[in-house]
Amino acid sequence: MLQKSKTNESMSQKFLITVLSVSTTTFLLGGLASYWVGGQLSPAVDSAPESAPANPAANRGGPQAQLVRVDSIEREEFTPVRTLVGDLIAVRRATIATEVAGKIIELPVDEGSAVIAGKTRLARVDDTWTKLEEDKIATQIAEQQATLEFERADLSRYEDMLKHNAVSLSETEQKRSLIEGLEAGLAQHKVMLREANERDSRLEIFAPFDGSVVAKLAEVGEYLPIGSPIVEIVSSGRIDARIMVPEESLALIRVGDTLDLLIDSLGIELQGEVASINAQGSVGSRTFPVRIAMDDQDGILLPGMGVSAFVPIKRESTELLVPRDAVLRKPDESTIWILERGDSIAGDSTAATSGKPDAPESSGPANWTAHPVPVRVLSHTRDSYAISPVRKVDRPRLEPGVQVVTEGLxxxxxxxxxxxxxxxxxxAAVPGTYRTGQQLSDRDR
Known part of the structure; x- marks a missing residue:
């Protein structure tokens, strides 16, 4: 009986192990089948048409919109110009010299000192010897006047005595000649006194016109003969630009015309009036000197500074104009960037259309893209370039009103x-960036 009981227990354990093995195998096969069926159905689900609008946030993973500033292409009449480089020159320049010999006892100005006509004293010469000469001549005049008065009274007595035949006629005539000589001598000494007085008045040397001192040629204590230079001054107020104009442009300007100018070192833009056109030109370069008058901006503009003048090169014409900042100029070609409308979210660039002045803001920045267009620069003014497309295919894209990028291109x-x-x-400059470099994008803002 015991042996039979053990045999039944062993058979029960084997049955239980078999059931568990079959169950586990069935579970694993079911999971594998489910995984396979799911993989087969996924492509069909993915390829099904979208029945609901996509989440806009899912499409924002691309590059952020670049911040730019724009302007418009215009078609206007303008006069093309060329840039000629010249120099600022003083209207008047003078070397001031002493008119009286003597020692310099005062020289209150230095290089760069501003002077006012008739008021600023440039130098003063020692007046010791001039005063002594004046006193000497004045004494001689007084002595001659006393002698002349005595001789005139004596002549009156001679004339009375001649009536009574007490003296001869020749003696009377001699007396008259003596008096005439004294009168001439007295007149000469009076002239000498006026000359000495004039020299004394010129011991103080004043500026002949408004300007500034550019050179100091003497020092205090130095003895200077007549005509020795003391200082050199240039005028202020008006200043001239001197440029050499080619003969082909000379016929396009007249005296009195207004030209645009740029002071290169200071970046100052201003206008000047053509003051003179020199008829004597350079045979080698076929250019003619032209002077353009302007104000010196309260002394900011100085002789010797460089100046650029915009001189017309041909008559007025009608062209496509863009701001100067919109053109990227390179040695091989120039480029402008235009804005075109397109479905930037879907990435469809084939539906792009040229942008009008108010289009970018009205349609939203996400619907505008920038595209380069190679152009040829025909000529320029102070603020604009006259352009034409290099490729025929770009001609319809460049028309008045199309937006061009001026900052950020x-x-x-x-x-x-x-x-x-x-x-x-x-x-404004952003910390860590250049002023005209990387600007704040949507993400940065």
Whole structure:
């Protein structure tokens, strides 16, 4: 009986192990089948058409819109100009010399000193010897006047005596001749006194015109003969730009015309009036000197500074104009960046259309992209370039009203999404960036 009981227990354990093995195998096979069926159904689900609008946030993973400023292409009449480089020159320049010999006892000005005509004393010469000469001549005049008075009274007695035949006629005539000599001598000494007085008045040397001292040629204590230079001054107020104009442009300007000028070192833009055109030109370069008068801006503009003048090169014409900041000029070609409308979210660039002045802001920055267009610069004015497209295919894209990028174009790539900055004030520098370099994007803001 015991042996039979053990045999039944062993058979029960084997049955239980078999059931567990079959159950585990069935579970694993079911999971594997489920995994396989799910993989087969996924492509069908993915390829099904979208029945609901996509989440806009899912499409924002691309590059952020670049912040730019824009302006418009215009078609206007303008006069093309060329830039000629010249120099600022003083209207008047003078070397002031002493008119009286003597020692310099006062020299209150130095190089760079401003002077006023008739008021600023440039130098003063020692007046010791001049005063002594004046006193000497005055004494001689007094002596001659006393002698002359005595001789005139004596002549009156001679004339009375001649009536009574007490003296001869020749003696009377001699007396008259003596008096005439004394009168001539007295007149000469009076002239000498006026000359000495005039020299004394010129011991103080004053500025002949408003200006400034550019050279100091003497020092206090130095003895100077007549005609020795003391200082050199140049005029102020008006200053001239002297440029050499080619003969082909000479016929396009007249005396009295207004030209635009740029002071290179200071970045000052101003206008001047053509003051003179020199008829004697350079045979080698075929250019003619032209002087353009302007105000010296309260002494800011100085002789010797460089100046650029914008001189017309041909008559007025009608061309496509863009701001100068919109053109990237390179030795091989020039480029402008225009804004075109397109579905930037879907990435469809084939539906792009040229942008009008108010389009970027009205349609939103996400629907505008920037595209480069190679152009040829025909000529320029102070503020604009006259352009024409290099490729025929770009001609319809360049028309009046199309938006061109004026700030931020150095960072653009073809097809870049852009955001138009409505602020027209000057860009402020951002810490860690250049003023005209990387600007704040949507993410930074």
């Amino acid at each position: 150095e960072r653009l790539v073809p097809g870049a999404r852009v955001k138009v900055d409505p602020d027209t004030s000057e860009l």
